[in-house]
Amino acid sequence: MTHQQNPLQSINDVHTHFRYWSENWAKIGWLGLKNNPVFMLKQLKKYPWLNSLMKANELLNMYTGTRKGLYKKANSIAVSSLVSSIVDMVDGIYNHADKLILHEDLVPPEILYGMGLQPWMAEFLGIVIPFLDTEVMERYIDRAENEGIPADICSLPKSTMGLALSNEMPKPRAIVASNMPCDGGMTSYTLIQKKLQAPIFRLDIPYNFYNEKAIQYFVGELRKLIKWLEEHTPGKMDWDRMKEICEERNRMVELQLEIWELAKMKPSPMAGEAMYLPGMLYGIALPGQKRGTNAMKKILNIAKKMYEDNQSAVPDEKYRVILWNPPTLIFPDLFVWAEQKYGVAMLMDMLSFNRHPLIDTSSHDNILRGLAQIIMQGPMARHTRGPAENFFSDIFYLHEAYDIDMIWMAGHIGCKNTQALMGMFREKCRDRNLPLLNINYDLSDSRIVPPANIKKQVDEFMETVMQA
16 A cells, blocks of 8 residues: 555645635634624633634644645544534533533533533643643643642643633533542542532542443432432433434444544554544544534545555554553644654554443433443543553554554653553563553643653654664
8 A cells, every 4th residue: 555646636735725724714713703703802811721722723734734635634624623613612601601511521521412501621621722832731730739739740630720720711500520530630620619619510430340330330320410410500301312412422433433444454544633633522522413423424434535545644654553641732743743754653542442332322221321331431541440451451452453563652740540550561562572662741731841852752762662
């Protein structure tokens, strides 16, 4: 399989870039016009992070600038879908404020959608803004630390707490959290709830969750959540709507599974952000949305076309890699750079990969059972709760299934759970003769390890271990 480019490809690439660049700006402009430009200017002062979100087209430049052909288009679709979701979420703050529910990133919003409520993921800004404007979240991290939050906890909950402490978190009707994924994330909601003065419901997820007893217990927790939301918000459960949302999620998942199968081909017709960005968006943050299904369908069709035409996503693919731990937020174009310099194709990552069951929508009980399994087996949480084997089973399955050459571990220094497992991780990789790169860095704070230092770590690994 080779990466072929016809004589008109450069013209097509320019057209692709201009099309999605203009569409993205049109969506951002529509948000301002719909909500009154004068009003939005006032909101820019109230919520300074809106200035960063307006830079969403920077991602388009970052992810598609050096890519070509259909692969460029696939990544453009992924970015365009993210921009649409950002616009919808921000619009919901203004037009559905009476139904706004703040929810933890590992509590998917299907139930909130089913009840006609407006979800706002508390960690959303802490995840997206570093992609767009690397240094902005550092002032919120500093605000949290100046208020006494320990400096050594994960910078994502510090960012989220800093936003609340700075009065820049939209005020919700209620908050839904859980005891995942880690101590820092879980305890951050004590401060957030106190600052926002909103009622809170905390889902209790069993420590060992791969058994029938745990599923039945957590189905009971979801029933309690629905009842609590009906008492504390305007939301009422509409099981017909709930069924539609879960079936839409299933359709998206089926398309995603086809993309994953195609990515097993060597070389792969799809890689990079087109693989993981839609998965993060529509498998975790905003599941059950037609936009997610449509984006996944477009990317699948491109992957099929590339496979049929013997095109590889990464020209002259030399190395196949999986990324473990969340993506490097402060260096979002890590794999754009690695593709260009080393021919590295990133085929799968921890956050988007899962082995969740499709949701059986034949009854209310089955819907809740499916959701219970998905939530309990959330990304990061299912890997760092329970026995240590939970951390490794997905990794080594992917190693075999995708014929991986090496693992890149995004060794976020604030993630105590994964740091504690690094010794075992190295031993298991050594037993399999599988090269492991542990990238030392901080998820959201570029002052700890700047992108230039991340590049240096990759360079040294590729040259000394991989003999690149």
